Amino acid sequence: MRLGLATLVCFLSSVWLTECAPPTCYSRALGLSKEVMALLDKIHTYHLTKTCAEVLPTIFIDVHNSCITTKLRDLLYVVLNHPSQFCRERPRMVLLKRKVQNLYTIITRICYRDLVFFTDDCEAIDTGHSSRPHYAEDRLQLLQEER
16 A cells, blocks of 8 residues: 555655756747737737727737747836826736736847847747748749749
């Protein structure tokens, strides 16, 4: 009985230790960008913050796009200087401000040389749709044409 319990404790502690790996800059930026997008979605749909969201610019966060720094800076400016005091004090708006500040700091300072930008399509951040084909798609087309 004790051997089974000891085995179970060792197994659970090893599982716990495998999940303790520190996040990389890339994984933290990616995770935080998903959190910001989810929070923006909640702000746009929640009845108390729906009017606050009317002022916010439309943004589709992609950490692989080099335009993300300027778009995050613009979003942060709007959130910090929201025209309504009521909106600036809403808990979700305060949380959005904090998360956007963290993401902007991670991308521009902490992980400045660690992140690789695959595109500079600013329109994709505004609309969510890429106006230019990605390099991989171009390469695939070239390979098909060569055959």
